[in-house]
Amino acid sequence: xxxxxxxxxxxxxxxxxxxxxxxxxxxxxxxxxxxxxxxxxxxxxxxxxxxxxxxxxxxxxxxxxxxxxxxxxxxxxxxxxxxxxxxxxxxxxxxxxxxxxxxxxxxxxxxxxxxxxxxxxxxxxxxxxxxxxxxxxxxxxxxxxxxxxxxxxxxxxxxxxxxxxxxxxxxxxxxxxxxxxxxxxxxxxxxxxxxxxxxxxxxxxxxxxxxxxxxxxxxxxxxxxxxxxxxxxxxxxxxxxxxxxxxxxxxxxxxxxxxxxxxxxxxxxxxxxxxxxxxxxxxxxxxxxxxxxxxxxxxxxxxxxxxxxxxxxxxxxxxxxxxxxxxxxxxxxxxxxxxxxxxxxxxxxxxxxxxxxxxxxxxxxxxxxxxxxxxxxxxxxxxxxxxxxxxxxxxxxxxxxxxxxxxxxxxxxxxxxxxxxxxxxxxxxxxxx
Amino acid sequence: xxxxxxxxxxxxxxxxxxxxxxxxxxxxxxxxxxxxxxxxxxxxxxxxxxxxxxxxxxxxxxxxxxxxxxxxxxxxxxxxxxxxxxxxxxxxxxxxxxxxxxxxxxxxxxxxxxxxxxxxxxxxxxxxxxxxxxxxxxxxxxxxxxxxxxxxxxxxxxxxxxxxxxxxxxxxxxxxxxxxxxxxxxxxxxxxxxxxxxxxxxxxxxxxxxxxxxxxxxxxxxxxxxxxxxxxxxxxxxxxxxxxxxxxxxxxxxxxxxxxxxxxxxxxxxxxxxxxxxxxxxxxxxxxxxx
Numbered sequence: 185x186x187x188x189x190x191x192x193x194x195x196x197x198x199x200x201x202x203x204x205x206x207x208x209x210x211x212x213x214x215x216x217x218x219x220x221x222x223x224x225x226x227x228x229x230x231x232x233x234x235x236x237x238x239x240x241x242x243x244x245x246x247x248x249x250x251x252x253x254x255x256x257x258x259x260x261x262x263x264x265x266x267x268x269x270x271x272x273x274x275x276x277x278x279x280x281x282x283x284x285x286x287x288x289x290x291x292x293x294x295x296x297x298x299x300x301x302x303x304x305x306x307x308x309x310x311x312x313x314x315x316x317x318x319x320x321x322x323x324x325x326x327x328x329x330x331x332x333x334x335x336x337x338x339x340x341x342x343x344x345x346x347x348x349x350x351x352x353x354x355x356x357x358x359x360x361x362x363x364x365x366x367x368x369x370x371x372x373x374x375x376x377x378x379x380x381x382x383x384x385x386x387x388x389x390x391x392x393x394x395x396x397x398x399x400x401x402x403x404x405x406x407x408x409x410x411x412x413x414x415x416x417x418x419x420x421x422x423x424x425x426x427x428x429x430x431x432x433x434x435x436x437x438x439x440x441x442x443x444x445x446x447x448x449x450x451x452x453x454x455x456x457x458x459x460x461x462x463x464x465x466x467x468x469x470x471x472x473x474x475x476x477x478x479x480x481x482x483x484x485x486x487x488x489x490x491x492x493x494x495x496x497x498x499x500x501x502x503x504x505x506x507x508x509x510x511x512x513x514x515x516x517x518x519x520x521x522x523x524x525x526x527x528x529x530x531x532x533x534x535x536x537x538x539x540x541x542x543x544x545x546x547x548x549x550x551x552x553x554x555x556x557x558x559x560x561x562x563x564x565x566x567x568x569x570x571x572x573x574x575x576x577x578x579x580x581x582x583x584x585x586x587x588x589x590x591x592x593x594x595x596x597x598x599x600x601x602x603x604x605x606x607x608x609x610x611x612x613x614x615x616x617x
Numbered sequence: 618x619x620x621x622x623x624x625x626x627x628x629x630x631x632x633x634x635x636x637x638x639x640x641x642x643x644x645x646x647x648x649x650x651x652x653x654x655x656x657x658x659x660x661x662x663x664x665x666x667x668x669x670x671x672x673x674x675x676x677x678x679x680x681x682x683x684x685x686x687x688x689x690x691x692x693x694x695x696x697x698x699x700x701x702x703x704x705x706x707x708x709x710x711x712x713x714x715x716x717x718x719x720x721x722x723x724x725x726x727x728x729x730x731x732x733x734x735x736x737x738x739x740x741x742x743x744x745x746x747x748x749x750x751x752x753x754x755x756x757x758x759x760x761x762x763x764x765x766x767x768x769x770x771x772x773x774x775x776x777x778x779x780x781x782x783x784x785x786x787x788x789x790x791x792x793x794x795x796x797x798x799x800x801x802x803x804x805x806x807x808x809x810x811x812x813x814x815x816x817x818x819x820x821x822x823x824x825x826x827x828x829x830x831x832x833x834x835x836x837x838x839x840x841x842x843x844x845x846x847x848x849x850x851x852x853x854x855x856x857x858x859x860x861x862x863x864x865x866x867x868x869x870x871x872x873x874x875x876x877x878x879x880x881x882x883x884x885x886x887x888x889x890x891x892x893x894x895x896x897x898x899x900x901x902x903x904x905x906x907x908x
């Protein structure tokens with residue numbers, strides 16, 4: 185009898201949580217703790233808050249993996265899981281990756297959930313789903329953030345060259361860069377990858393017709409025929425050759441651009457609001473640099489036409505489709521993570537801005553980082569708003585860029601060849617056959 | 618006939634003993650090997666699989682980047698053969714003389730060999746950095762102009778090769794071990810006949826090191842044919858593919874979702890490796906007794 189009772193207790197202890205306690209357990213492959221990635225760390229903490237709020241009903245189980253953050257191998261990792269029909273219930277992808285993974289038909293379409301709850305759907309800012317939607321109005325992801333990307337600049341260094349604010353046009357920026365160079369200061373910190381491409385996109389997007397290229401032709405396979413791309417490439421190359429960009433700008437490592445700005449040898453750097461949290465407030469930053477830094481929309485090609493890139497791409501996706509209980513849990517988490525309260529917590533933790541409408545008073549009460557939120561407030565009135573190059577562009581765009589950009593700047597390949605190969609390679613990276 | 622050598626009644630125990638190894642060998646070597654070869658003749662992105670005959674190989678030989686990868690891979694291999702192995706042999710012979718401080722020197726030389734390629738590459742990336750790197754800083758002190766070593770197509774490949782050209786620890790240890798096994802009588806006889814130290818090493822040591830030198834070349838070649846980590850971290854194969862290797866080229870194809878094509882490149886790497894193994898083994902008569 186005792187043995188039977190023991191066996192019964194053992195079996196009960198080993199049985200599935202969902203059946204024994206009624207608690208539905210869902211897996212998250214982007215919720216692991218990270219000492220280096222503030223976004224993953226935030227996800228982890230949000231998952232713990234979710235578990236606390238829904239204790240006994242839903243529980244998120246964290247799946248440890250090397251591809252939780254952004255990495256070139258992330259898409260391949262989830263493609264393999266999709267093949268094995270073993271996608272996690274929750275994970276994160278950017279829109280380029282979503283484009284590729286949606287072909288597996290293993291991703292959850294959130295449009296039904298959103299349509300069933302118009303109040304929830306209405307909390308999101310306009311167009312945040314644009315880069316996350318399929319051809320037939322499927323919504324493959326719930327956006328994690330919506331950030332504007334512009335320029336951080338050192339007010340003291342620009343003031344030393346006679347500028348009270350960052351130049352309003354690229355032509356004026358070039359004049360400022362020449363003056364800064366004469367004073368021994370680099371005008372722009374770049375890295376050959378992320379920061380460089382942000383500038384390249386701004387240079388394209390702030391031209392008439394530039395937005396069409398970024399949202400359409402970036403998938404065409406050959407960029408050499410696009411006048412805006414040609415002009416932007418040649419302009420940026422000229423800046424390198426004139427010494428207006430840091431000399432180690434080809435490494436593909438953003439730390440090199442950040443170091444140039446933090447060491448105050450460079451007067452500006454392109455980036456998003458998380459730059460403040462992850463770099464400007466890091467231990468390696470001089471204490472007074474924060475106070476000498478301002479955040480602005482990027483210049484345009486003409487006066488009054490400043491540009492800004494808006495990131496709406498990365499989001500929460502799910503491999504759960506048929507299981508009703510798990511689907512409910514996933515939807516509940518999507519609502520939880522995208523709530524204004526949770527979005528503000530994320531903004532505080534990471535510096536990133538929320539994808540949902542939040543009352544101005546709530547933003548003020550949250551005590552958000554002023555440098556991080558400054559640009560977000562101006563986005564609505566900025567004349568040009570452009571999608572992120574990696575969001576609308578092919579996934580893995582950076583690999584082709586890092587390979588070709590140094591050779592192009594040094595004159596080893598011409599503009600036509602650079603853009604032609606960049607387009608072809610980048611489109612190949614997106615999985616086009 | 619293997620079966621006839623098995624004592625009566627032992628066939629079953631022998632089969633049971635061999636089975637785990639045979640299963641593991643089949644699952645983890647033969648099966649992936651078959652997948653590699655088979656899928657190299659297919660269009661495969663993980664989801665769709667269609668046999669396309671020699672298409673992948675035809676595309677490969679028509680791609681100028683593939684030939685850049687072949688040239689670069691052979692260049693890195695040549696650096697190993699021409700610089701790394703001879704230098705290692707000479708240092709190994711000198712250390713075998715057990716001059717004062719030889720143990721410390723041996724340790725210092727061996728350290729780079731045990732450091733991971735990734736860590737090693739990061740150190741060199743900082744060393745070559747055009748703004749704050751030690752190389753350019755040193756050059757500026759002596760009045761020489763610095764270069765953008767890793768991102769200039771005229772210097773990138775040599776800069777990458779220079780990072781491993783002098784990693785000689787493996788060769789040094791093998792050479793020292795082999796020299797320790799050479800009978801001292803041979804040197805004593807040569808000395809009695811009036812041979813100088815140099816002559817002793819040229820006529821006795823080097824011929825007897827034939828097997829070891831061949832082995833070192835073989836090991837380095839196999840390492841260089843599959844070179845990936847150092848190049849990936851230092852340059853990602855750029856600029857303009859001037860440092861790309863076959864392994865990196867295959868990796869790019871894999872990232873592109875062209876798994877069949879990547880496996881065609883992998884098969885090519887395998888073939889080149891096999892050719893080199895056979896050639897080096899024959900040239901150095903590896904396996905034959907040197908003494």
